[in-house]
Amino acid sequence: MKLETINKARYRKHLNYVIGACVVALTAGSLGIAQCLIALFPDSDGSHFHWNLTGVTLTSVTIGVVLLKVKHHAFMYEVAYVWDLKQALNKITRKMAKLKKAAEQGNADAMLAIQFSYTGSKQLWELDDNTITMEDLVMWQAQLDVLTTRYNIELDITHFQSHLLKQF
Template sequence: MKLRQIDKALYRAKQRKVAIIFCSIFLVLGMSFAALLRDWAGNPEGSNMAVNLAGVIIGLVITGGIYALVGGKPYFDEIRYAWNLKRQVLKIQNKKHIWKEKVEQGDQTAATVMAFYYAGVTQLQFLENNEFGQKEMEDERSEFEGRCSVHNLTHDADNFSIDMLL
């Protein structure tokens, strides 16, 4: 995965629009199927929780199917990119302590992975207007770059490949 620049305003507008549309679809389908199942198989004098839950689950499955059909369209490129970037950043974060140790040992692959991690987190924070922890991340990144200098490692996020995480 390569980092790429995407328009923040466009990303946020598409993200909101897609969320509202798919939440609305889920709401309508879930409520409709719950009502239909209640009329068809519900107990007029007792609890219909299982029937309502079945209707909601059917609505969720259909909504997921609709997303699976349209999610590959070019309109969703920015959303898919941010989603995949989050997944890669989280994979690295889950083993961040190991990657940091490898950087201390002078491992160039670890330096590349950590460079991608810091660049990815910074980009995600920017895209989502998330300033929480930004100062700490900048300090941590500066410390990382200092360690790379000590070990003569390059820290270029463009050299990152998903294969490095295996």
């Protein structure tokens, strides 16, 4: 994955539309399906939990399928980019302990993955106005910079590929 410049205002606007549409679809779909099932298959006990659960499940699956199908539409570009970025960062985060250990031993691929994580996290946190941990990120970046200087390694995050993580 390559990091790209994202228009924050456009991202937030489109994300809010997507979230709103999902909430409306989930509410209407769940209630509609549940009510149809209750009308078709009434329960003498008056408990319709399983029909309500079925409505929520079917609607959630439908929303997921629709989101996957429209992911590549121009309107979804920023939202899909952030979605993909979060997935890439999660893959790195799950291996961060091993990456840091390898980086301390001079592994350039580990340092590259960590640099990508820090740069991507900074972008993500700025897009989501989550600046609480930025001070920690600056500290972590300084620690990585010490390692790159010690091992004389130059990091170019444009060379990061997720397959690099397989070795850790």
